[in-house]
Amino acid sequence: MQYSTKVMEHFANPHNVGEIPDADGVGYMGNPVCGDIMQLYIKVQDGVITDAKFKTFGCGAAIATSSMVTDMVKGKTIDEALKISNRTVAEALDGLPPVKMHCSVLAEEALASAIDDYFKKKGLPSPVKLKVGHEHEAD
Amino acid sequence: MRKVYFDHAATTHPDQRVVEAMLPYLEEAFGNPSSLHDYGSAAKEALEKARAQVASLINVTRPEEIYFTSSGAEADNFALKGIALGNQQKGRHIVTSRIEHHAVMHSAQTLEKWGFQVTYVPVDKYGTVDPADVARAITPQTTLVSIMHANNEVGTIQPIAEIARITRERGVLLHTDAVATVGTIPVDVKELGVDLLSLSSHAFYGPKGAGALYVRKGVRIVPFIDGGVQEGGRRAGTENVPAIVGLGVAAEIAKAEVPSRAARLTPLRDRLARGLLERIDRVYLNGHPTQRLPGHVNVCVEYIEGESILLFLNMQGVAASSGSACTSRALKASHVLTAMGVDPALAQGSLLFSLGRDNTEEDVDYVLEVLPPIVERLRQMSPLYTARKDN
Numbered sequence: 001m002q003y004s005t006k007v008m009e010h011f012a013n014p015h016n017v018g019e020i021p022d023a024d025g026v027g028y029m030g031n032p033v034c035g036d037i038m039q040l041y042i043k044v045q046d047g048v049i050t051d052a053k054f055k056t057f058g059c060g061a062a063i064a065t066s067s068m069v070t071d072m073v074k075g076k077t078i079d080e081a082l083k084i085s086n087r088t089v090a091e092a093l094d095g096l097p098p099v100k101m102h103c104s105v106l107a108e109e110a111l112a113s114a115i116d117d118y119f120k121k122k123g124l125p126s127p128v129k130l131k132v133g134h135e136h137e138a139d
Numbered sequence: 140m141r142k143v144y145f146d147h148a149a150t151t152h153p154d155q156r157v158v159e160a161m162l163p164y165l166e167e168a169f170g171n172p173s174s175l176h177d178y179g180s181a182a183k184e185a186l187e188k189a190r191a192q193v194a195s196l197i198n199v200t201r202p203e204e205i206y207f208t209s210s211g212a213e214a215d216n217f218a219l220k221g222i223a224l225g226n227q228q229k230g231r232h233i234v235t236s237r238i239e240h241h242a243v244m245h246s247a248q249t250l251e252k253w254g255f256q257v258t259y260v261p262v263d264k265y266g267t268v269d270p271a272d273v274a275r276a277i278t279p280q281t282t283l284v285s286i287m288h289a290n291n292e293v294g295t296i297q298p299i300a301e302i303a304r305i306t307r308e309r310g311v312l313l314h315t316d317a318v319a320t321v322g323t324i325p326v327d328v329k330e331l332g333v334d335l336l337s338l339s340s341h342a343f344y345g346p347k348g349a350g351a352l353y354v355r356k357g358v359r360i361v362p363f364i365d366g367g368v369q370e371g372g373r374r375a376g377t378e379n380v381p382a383i384v385g386l387g388v389a390a391e392i393a394k395a396e397v398p399s400r401a402a403r404l405t406p407l408r409d410r411l412a413r414g415l416l417e418r419i420d421r422v423y424l425n426g427h428p429t430q431r432l433p434g435h436v437n438v439c440v441e442y443i444e445g446e447s448i449l450l451f452l453n454m455q456g457v458a459a460s461s462g463s464a465c466t467s468r469a470l471k472a473s474h475v476l477t478a479m480g481v482d483p484a485l486a487q488g489s490l491l492f493s494l495g496r497d498n499t500e501e502d503v504d505y506v507l508e509v510l511p512p513i514v515e516r517l518r519q520m521s522p523l524y525t526a527r528k529d530n
Contacts, residue, residue: 008450011447011450012451012454014520017519017520019525028522035444035463035464035465035470035487036444036465037522037523038522039522039525055520055521055522055525056520056521056522057442057443057444057487057520057521057522057523058444058447058465059444059445059446059447059463059465059466060446060447060450061465062444062465063447063520099470102470
């Protein structure tokens with residue numbers, strides 16, 4: 001496996017696994033046909049993400065990016081969190097094999113979906129433009 | 140840490156006798172078999188000895204019916220393209236199955252691009268081809284049927300002899316990809332009734348870089364590589380003598396050891412399969428319950444993904460493989476499991492343990508000990524498992 005040490009660390013001991021029962025936003029992204037499913041929970045206080053947890057069905061890269069993205073959003077404002085892109089997550093993991101870059105897209109989209117859900121729950125217009133579904137890029 | 144190699148379907152550890160037999164041909168016996176001098180004739184002699192050894196393993200009477208190739212994949216390409224092109228005055232249709240190795244499947248797809256027609260017969264839930272489907276697929280334009288002897292992923296053994304009775308009656312050639320069986324179970328071209336058969340050296344304790352195609356005498360086949368007189372003018376290129384010598388020795392050893400290999404592997408395989416089903420909830424065995432390779436255990440573990448399992452197993456010293464989309468570069472679930480009707484999400488949790496001759500009961504017990512906690516850990520992380528528990 002050509003995963004970086006950081007990916008393997010996050011895969012072997014992922015941070016923030018679990019659910020937040022009274023979450024302010026829940027994102028669900030993915031498709032079992034193409035592989036990965038990620039469920040991401042956020043807790044928001046005064047516009048700042050105070051906690052994040054995840055559950056993921058997927059490969060090593062999917063689990064590692066889930067762990068990393070939940071680490072990254074904690075303490076960030078909603079605006080800052082929305083700036084986290086799949087590349088930022090992949091870079092924080094010291095890179096992903098090209099064939100696994102789509103896993104970082106899943107992390108970005110699950111986060112966007114959780115933030116979107118947060119706005120909807122508040123009855124506010126959502127600034128998030130969700131891509132529909134998640135499809136693997138061609139090899 | 141204990142090391143357990145359960146990935147013999149990927150490759151095998153070369154036999155020490157094979158390695159020793161090869162060494163002189165990497166050193167002083169470096170001659171080109173096509174040369175006239177002593178260096179050449181020594182190499183040529185070694186090549187022909189290997190040909191006889193391979194012929195004997197699969198009960199081929201004329202060693203010249205064995206063509207050496209660089210791999211099992213090359214042998215498959217040679218068979219499909221060589222027969223399709225060589226017999227197109229009769230017709231441009233071939234029949235194969237949906238569960239073939241990619242070497243056969245992609246060759247068939249290439250033939251389609253070249254204007255040939257291909258029928259892909261289905262399999263049942265065990266991964267078995269129904270000979271009646273093959274019979275129905277044959278048309279007056281059909282020149283070749285190619286069905287693998289045993290499937291490399293799920294281990295299901297195909298009814299080749301029955302299919303051969305049909306192809307012979309209909310005047311169609313039959314090729315079988317026997318890479319998964321030669322050296323593992325007894326393979327006899329006469330009993331099978333095939334016209335062509337592919338095999339690979341590293342599948343049975345030989346080196347990589349050597350394979351062979353058996354082509355029954357009288358079969359019209361187009362040369363695969365142009366450019367020289369090697370292999371009866373059908374496969375040019377200076378032969379990989381060390382690897383072919385290794386293949387020959389591996390074949391000779393296999394001839395003596397295959398019956399005992401299979402007899403020793405079967406109880407280990409069954410112990411592993413039984414243990415997995417007993418110790419892990421929601422695990423499903425893939426492949427035929429009895430008509431299967433002696434070392435193959437292919438299961439789907441529900442709610443989790445195969446690559447994650449493999450990574451954790453590797454941390455515990457266990458080498459295995461998976462047919463999940465995430466482990467394939469094409470990001471597609473195993474075409475074999477798909478053809479068998481396995482649900483795509485379930486196929487994501489596929490695991491293949493392929494046992495070999497050096498494995499022991501302790502290896503099996505070790506895997507049975509380390510796998511359940513890995514599965515439990517990944518399930519605790521899986522939203523699918525949570526959803527199931529909430530129901």
